[in-house]
Amino acid sequence: MTQANRIDAYIAALSRALRGFSEPDRQDILQEIRAHLDHRDGEGRLDEALKSLGSPQDCARGFSEELKLQQAFTDRGPARTFAALFALASQRLTAAVGLLISGVFFLFAAGFAFTAFYELVTPELAGLWSNPDSGSFFFGVIDSGSLPETRDLLGPWLFPVAALLTLASLLMGQWLGRLFIRLLMRRPRMLG
């Protein structure tokens, strides 16, 4: 295989690996990587350049990660932040930890929202419940069989408290998610 054929084969594989990109972005990346390989080939350093770029899939992943992180950072929405952490979790430990921690807060938000919704539909089953016998507390929805043993501590305040806790959990999950996105952006994946 000639050097030109090796470059063509690499670019063709990279083009397939960049399927998720818009056509202008994909062409721009392919053109730049081809120019880089041609330049290194002219210097007799093609092998070194191919080794340093990594496999076409690794090379594409580098662009894909940077794009996801940048989109998540610019978008500021919880969905894009969570999606970026989810997409990178299998490759980056920082993303996995971020996904886990922000995910816990998003789950809390879902639980509080569910309780607030239940308070509107079936108020007698939703509440901050206290069981004087066992000394335990429970925030959420209980089954009607447990009603005689428990006491609702919040009463009509449940809905505003649950709504506030939903918002606080969402904001906390989003803030932590963005903190981890910022950490990931400060550390390019293939350094060194």
Added chain:
Amino acid sequence: MYLAIQGVMDIESWKSQLRKGAAELAVLALLAKGDRSGTGLLDELALRPDVGLSDGSIYPLLSRMEREGRIAGEWHTPEDGGRGQKRYRLTPEGAAALRHMRAAWMRFQSDLSLVLGDPT
């Protein structure tokens, strides 16, 4: 022997931590001296391997910095018809980011030097 290998591995991990954020600062600083292609940046950084930018990491970084508006890329084709190269220049936003990052880096370096003291 194990402890010696472990020590080297810890230093490598620590160096990797040090490189956080430094790659972008290095690229901005080089572009402040003049327009450069990705290959040109890599050639200059080859003399400074501890900065830690490789062929595989520089192009995704340049792509992101361009989307963020800190640098602008433009294709240049040689007059003899050879293959062109994308050359990058610093934008006003990039120049402002460089000023802030450089000042923060200088303060960090100065404070750490005082903490470390004279090695002798």
